[in-house]
Amino acid sequence: xxxxxxxxxxxxxxxxxxxxxxxxxxxxxxxxxxxxxxxxxxxxxxxxxxxxxxxxxxxxxxxxxxxxxxxxxxxxxxxxxxxxxxxxxxxxxxxxxxxxxxxxxxxxxxxxxxxxxxxxxxxxxxxxxxxxxxxxxxxxxxxxxxxxxxxxxxxxxxxxxxxxxxxxxxxxxxxxxxxxxxxxxxxxxxxxxxxxxxxxxxxxxxxxxxxxxxxxxxxxxxxxxxxxxxxxxxxxxxxxxxxxxxxxxxxxxxxxxxxxxxxxxxxxxxxxxxxxxxxxxxxxxxxxxxxxxxxxxxxxxxxxxxxxxxxxxxxxxxxxxxxxxxxxxxxxxxxxxxxxxxxxxxxxxxxxxxxxxxxxxxxxxxxxxxxxxxxxxxx
Numbered sequence: 001x002x003x004x005x006x007x008x009x010x011x012x013x014x015x016x017x018x019x020x021x022x023x024x025x026x027x028x029x030x031x032x033x034x035x036x037x038x039x040x041x042x043x044x045x046x047x048x049x050x051x052x053x054x055x056x057x058x059x060x061x062x063x064x065x066x067x068x069x070x071x072x073x074x075x076x077x078x079x080x081x082x083x084x085x086x087x088x089x090x091x092x093x094x095x096x097x098x099x100x101x102x103x104x105x106x107x108x109x110x111x112x113x114x115x116x117x118x119x120x121x122x123x124x125x126x127x128x129x130x131x132x133x134x135x136x137x138x139x140x141x142x143x144x145x146x147x148x149x150x151x152x153x154x155x156x157x158x159x160x161x162x163x164x165x166x167x168x169x170x171x172x173x174x175x176x177x178x179x180x181x182x183x184x185x186x187x188x189x190x191x192x193x194x195x196x197x198x199x200x201x202x203x204x205x206x207x208x209x210x211x212x213x214x215x216x217x218x219x220x221x222x223x224x225x226x227x228x229x230x231x232x233x234x235x236x237x238x239x240x241x242x243x244x245x246x247x248x249x250x251x252x253x254x255x256x257x258x259x260x261x262x263x264x265x266x267x268x269x270x271x272x273x274x275x276x277x278x279x280x281x282x283x284x285x286x287x288x289x290x291x292x293x294x295x296x297x298x299x300x301x302x303x304x305x306x307x308x309x310x311x312x313x314x315x316x317x318x319x320x321x322x323x324x325x326x327x328x329x330x331x332x333x334x335x336x337x338x339x340x341x342x343x344x345x346x347x348x349x350x351x352x353x354x355x356x357x358x359x360x361x362x363x364x365x366x367x368x369x370x371x372x373x374x375x376x377x378x379x
Contacts, residue, residue, distance in 0.1 A: 051322065051326045051327065051328060052319070052326065052327040052328065052329065052362055052365050052366040053325055053326055053327075053365060054325060054326075054327060054361065054362060054365040055325060056324050056325050058361070059325075059358065059361060059362075062358050062360075062361035063357055063358040063361070064355060064357065064358030064359075064361050064362065065355070065356055065357045065358060066321050066353045066354060066355050066356060067304070067305070067308075067353070067354055067356045068351060068352070068353050068354075069302055069304070069344075069348050069349065069350055069351060069352040069353075069354055070302075070350055070351075071299070071300045071301060071302055071350060072299075072300075072301060072302075072303065073297050073298070073299055073301065074297070074298055074301035074303050074336075074338070074341070074343055075294040075295055075296065075297050075298070075338060076235075076294070076295040076296045076297075076298065076336070077292050077293065077294060077295070077336040077337065077338045078228065078229075078232050078235070078239070078292075078293040078295065079290075079291070079292055079293075079337070080226060080227055080228060080229065080291050080293060081226075081227055081288065081289065081290065081291060082224050082225050082226035082227055082244070082288075082289040082291040083224070083225055083286060083287065083288055083289060084222055084223070084224055084225075084283055084284070084285050084286060084287045084289065085223050085224070085225045085285065085286075090217060090218055090221065090222070090223075091197065091215050091216065091217055091218065091285065092190070092191045092192040092194065092215070092216040092218050093191075093212045093214075093215055093216075094120045094121070094188050094189070094190060094191065094212065094213045094214040094215070094216065095188065095209075095210050095211065095212060095213065096121075096123055096188055096207040096208065096209055096210060096211045096212075096213055097123060097186065097187065097188055097209065098123045098125055098186055098209050099123070099125065099206075099207065099208045099209045100123040100124045100125040100186070100206070100207070101123065101124045101204060101205070101206055101207075102121050102122075102123055102188075102201055102203065102204070102205055102206075102207050102213060103121060103122050103123075103124065103203060103204065104120065104121045104199065104203050104213075104214075105119045105120060105121060105122070108120055108121065108196060108199070108214070109196065109199070110196050110197060110198055110199065110284050111195060111196065112195070112196045113194070113195055113196075114190045114193065114194065114195075114196060114216065115190065115193045116190055116191070116192055116193045117189050117190060118189065118190045119187050119188075119189060120188045120189060120190055120213060120214055121187075121188045121213050121214070122186050122187050122188070123186040123187075123188065123207070124186065125186065137175065137178040140175045140178065141172075141175040141176055141178070143175075144168070144171045144172040144174075144175040144176075145172055145175075147168050147171065147172070148168045148169060148171075148172045150168075151164060151165050151168045152165070188213055190216055191216070192216055192218040193216075193218065194216040194217050194218035195216065195217045196214055196215070196216060196217075197215045197216065197217040197284045197285045198214065198215045198284040198285055198286065199213070199214050200212045200213060200214055200215065201213055215284075215285060217285070221276055221277070221278055222276070222277055222278070222283065222285075223274055223275070223276055224242075224244060224255060224274065224275045224276075224277060224289060224291070225272045225273070225274055226242060226272065226273045226274075226275065226289075226291045226293060227267060227270040227271075227272060227291075228270060228271045228272070228273050228293065229269065229270060229271075230269055230270060230271055233271050235295055236271065236273055238295045238296055239257065239273055239293045239294065239295050240256070240257045240294070241254060241255060241256055241257060241275075241294045242254070242255045242257075242275055242291055242292060242293050242294055243255075243291075243292040243294065243338055243339035243340060244275075244277075244289045244290065244291050244292070244339075245289065245290040245339060246283055246287050246288075246289055246290075247287075247288070248283060248287065249283070252339050252340055253277055255275035255276065255277045256275065256276065256277075257273070257274070257275055273293070290339070292337070292338045292339040294338060301343055302343070302344045302348055302350070303341040303342060303343050303344060304318060304341060304342055304344060304348070304354050304356065305340065305341055305342075305356045305357075306337060306339070306340060306341065306342055307356055307357055307359070308342075308354050308355060308356045308359070309332075309334065309342055310329075310359055310363070315331060316331065316332055316333070316334055317329050317330060317331055317332065318330055318332055318344075318347070318348065318354050318355070319354070319355040319359055319362045319363075320348075320352050320353060320354055320355070321353040321354075321355060322353075327355065327362050327365070327366075329366065330347055330348065330352075331347055332344050332345075332346065332347030332348055333345040333346040333347060
């Protein structure tokens, strides 16, 4: 997980030039008190009690935001992986109408919405070895129909025997069965309305008649299979929700456990747990997920957003705002993460004002190393 972003040199210069004085009022209330253990850790890691000064206008401009620490509810978390699987009856397959080279229609990409009967791809049979078999079937059908049309009135007049008439009729029926009007057009059409969940072949690839070209999620509801390690199987009934991240999205999805029970899996050592969610069309079947299974809730837990955590040289910190323009780097010990927030075991007390976004701006101000003379929250 990336906690920092790079800012340009101009931004860094603006921070270092805009360093006001720290306010001394209410110093005793706003100062973070460290125990002996934290003091030793700060000395060992080279971090002291020095304030970080950042002009409030600059902080606002660079997106610095804070949150007051308060105990709250936090769930037990099991961090695992999962994948989006097909829900029964929710996926339609687009077949190739003929053998040949496939060309997808404009705009046909994963996530695109299509209606029933919409053109998905065209099949070119010009490069098919042995010629266009469907065209040959069309010509055979035309010839068989012409022969049937010829013998039908002659059979009625008794000129052609019933045996010859039946043979012409059978030849026509066989030719009609061999010919596909859809294959003749070379156009693969959507069998149902929905969202393109995946393309199963590459544009320009050779396919055989009947090969699956694409999948359409005919329902917006999708299923996530989370792989629960067997050692946690006893906790499965309590896992009623999950937070899930996908590589194709910057957002975390909060999912609700589906009615499907825990079932057997072909993956040794894991038990599948299923969740349902409504897709926006950007998550295809087969997408791999980062899953935080949420279980029993615990009260009186201090936690901060994931973005509040900073790491330097193997140590974990948060930035605490002391007053309008002064900040302090505080070492913390973290516990579990549910994907959105991180449990803080030691280092923060209720009421502390933690930086939850724009931490890079505070880090730049810290690296400037400038503290106006006569302004300090140190004892």
